[in-house]
Ligand SMILES: [Zn+2]
């Protein structure tokens with residue numbers, strides 16, 4: 001089969017690889033129909049993710065069809081159309097029983113990281129019963145690809161962790177795919193103010209189309225402008241969707257007394273925490289790796305068109321044009337790429 005392989009920092013290659021086989025009785029082999037590229041794949045390619053060894057097939061998102069199911073798999077049979085969760089879950093360990101699948105003792109984020117991933121014609125899914133979801137008949141499978149990772153990530157790590165409430169004010173720092181996923185799902189709770197902050201004008205225009213009430217390019221007075229929109233208080237909810245010190249520190253400037261900073265960004269360096277100012281402000285800071293516990297409810301929201309997941313897709317490529325897909329996604333400022341769909345079969 002063909003697969004996109006991580007070859008070490010700065011290098012990837014479309015290669016011919018043997019098809020995966022069942023290793024455990026609860027494994028399934030999925031034939032991919034659609035996959036996509038995540039910002040995390042770019043982090044791996046930069047060499048930022050030491051758990052991903054050269055030779056690993058990249059990718060942790062996708063939809064496909066069950067090709068083969070192990071003898072212990074009860075919920076899925078060959079021919080079933082499935083959504084692959086970016087998080088693998090055994091369903092049995094202490095963390096899984098708390099719904100914290102991201103920290104599963106025999107799973108978590110392993111696809112396209114510790115084991116071969118979804119940017120291939122076939123992928124082995126461990127613990128298939130707890131790591132796959134049935135796709136209803138007639139569903140837009142391209143749209144459902146957005147449910148493997150980014151929509152549950154924006155919803156769980158951003159919106160649910162920060163407890164967005166009707167009528168509250170929300171500031172989202174970062175208008176990339178994850179920031180937009182938080183923007184779309186925050187609207188389930190009808191906040192009064194939804195301000196999105198990003199230096200990229202084009203991304204701010206998209207945020208406006210996606211329901212932002214205000215958009216701002218960050219500058220010296222961003223905090224003052226947000227205070228102006230919120231009666232001088234700051235935002236009740238601040239969602240960090242970038243992952244660099246400057247963006248987290250901006251969140252510390254934006255949060256209202258009693259508010260929450262929900263971090264989604266993947267941080268590679270330490271960030272200053274301004275407790276000399278915030279110690280008395282009754283704030284909450286949350287962090288989380290997506291657990292994908294909300295995938296079934298988000299799937300129903302997409303099916304009923306309460307959540308227009310397909311709007312995140314800007315480009316489409318055939319699998320053989322994977323290099324072009326990476327190039328387009330990697331130069332998002334020039335190409336205006338959000339999510340790219342790769343048609344595998
Ligand atoms: Zn991802």
Ligand SMILES: [Zn+2]
Pocket residue numbers: 089090091092093094095096103104105106107
């Ligand atoms: Zn587990």
